[in-house]
Amino acid sequence: MSTVIAIANQKGGVGKTTTAVNLASFLAQPQSNKKTARVLVVDCDPQGHIGRSFAIDSNALEKTLYSALLGRCEPVEAIREVRANLDILPANRELAIGEIELREVINRERRLRQMLSKLSVYDYIIIDCPPGLNLLTINALAAAQIVLIPVSTWLALTGIGDLAEVLAELVREFNLNVTIYAVQTFFRSGVRESESLRERLKSDFGSNLLNSTINLNTAISTATAEGRPIIDYPNTAGYVDYARLAKEVATRVAKEDKASRKIRKG
Numbered sequence: 548m549s550t551v552i553a554i555a556n557q558k559g560g561v562g563k564t565t566t567a568v569n570l571a572s573f574l575a576q577p578q579s580n581k582k583t584a585r586v587l588v589v590d591c592d593p594q595g596h597i598g599r600s601f602a603i604d605s606n607a608l609e610k611t612l613y614s615a616l617l618g619r620c621e622p623v624e625a626i627r628e629v630r631a632n633l634d635i636l637p638a639n640r641e642l643a644i645g646e647i648e649l650r651e652v653i654n655r656e657r658r659l660r661q662m663l664s665k666l667s668v669y670d671y672i673i674i675d676c677p678p679g680l681n682l683l684t685i686n687a688l689a690a691a692q693i694v695l696i697p698v699s700t701w702l703a704l705t706g707i708g709d710l711a712e713v714l715a716e717l718v719r720e721f722n723l724n725v726t727i728y729a730v731q732t733f734f735r736s737g738v739r740e741s742e743s744l745r746e747r748l749k750s751d752f753g754s755n756l757l758n759s760t761i762n763l764n765t766a767i768s769t770a771t772a773e774g775r776p777i778i779d780y781p782n783t784a785g786y787v788d789y790a791r792l793a794k795e796v797a798t799r800v801a802k803e804d805k806a807s808r809k810i811r812k813g
């Protein structure tokens with residue numbers, strides 16, 4: 548079974564797409580002591596930024612998440628390999644129409660979950676959510692075992708209350724088993740706003756606030772503009788931060804798997 552991680556926050560510009568792309572790239576890196584993970588990034592945002600992050604123009608694509616989600620093609624037909632062990636399932640503006648069409652479909656909140664269950668060859672599936680809380684976000688949350696919330700400023704915190712409410716409702720309705728983590732992005736060490744936000748996040752998320760932070764680093768925006776993940780820019784702060792984040796996420800996932808196996812065994 549794949550570990551499905553949704554990267555969500557109702558605000559735009561908090562580092563969702565950047566985190567999806569870079570977490571995925573580092574998770575797909577060969578490890579000396581274990582089998583290399585196969586990773587898929589699913590773009591749930593009609594802005595299509597996942598394609599762009601790998602220098603692919605998603606608007607030129609015929610088969611995307613839209614066609615796969617509405618059953619017009621098999622998901623594998625829309626998947627593209629971007630790196631070794633790293634594939635993407637891109638989206639484009641058609642997905643905005645898809646969101647409306649989806650409202651009429653049976654089991655509309657669980658379409659993505661059903662679709663991803665066919666893709667168990669992946670060790671990790673990372674879902675990049677759109678800003679806002681629509682049916683696409685709900686599909687992403689309902690498909691995930693882990694929700695990772697990037698938070699950059701106080702402003703980005705304000706929407707999290709609603710996100711938590713929707714999650715709680717989904718957990719009740721679908722009997723889901725999700726763990727919510729937060730990661731602080733655009734961090735500036737020693738800057739009062741960043742430091743006081745960190746304190747606030749610690750008290751809100753407790754041990755589910757990741758120890759890794761993503762510092763503000765211009766190499767990250769350069770990488771985005773050049774259509775490459777930060778893994779292509781070693782010796783940058785962004786590289787170090789995302790490498791550490793991926794390691795922490797993998798460790799936490801492994802711990803949770805172990806705990807849930809124990810519970811199942813009784």
Ligand SMILES: Nc1ncnc2c1ncn2[C@@H]1O[C@H](COP(=O)(O)OP(=O)(O)O)[C@@H](O)[C@H]1O
Pocket residue numbers: 558559560561562563564565566596678732733734761762763764765766767768769771772
């Ligand atoms: N840590 C960072 N330092 C500098 N720029 C960043 C950082 N994280 C993201 N960015 C840039 O900020 C912009 C918005 O990030 P993005 O991940 O697209 O946000 P979202 O998906 O939440 O809207 C992008 O141009 C990205 O390159």
Ligand SMILES: [Mg+2]
Pocket residue numbers: 563564565592596676
């Ligand atoms: Mg985005």
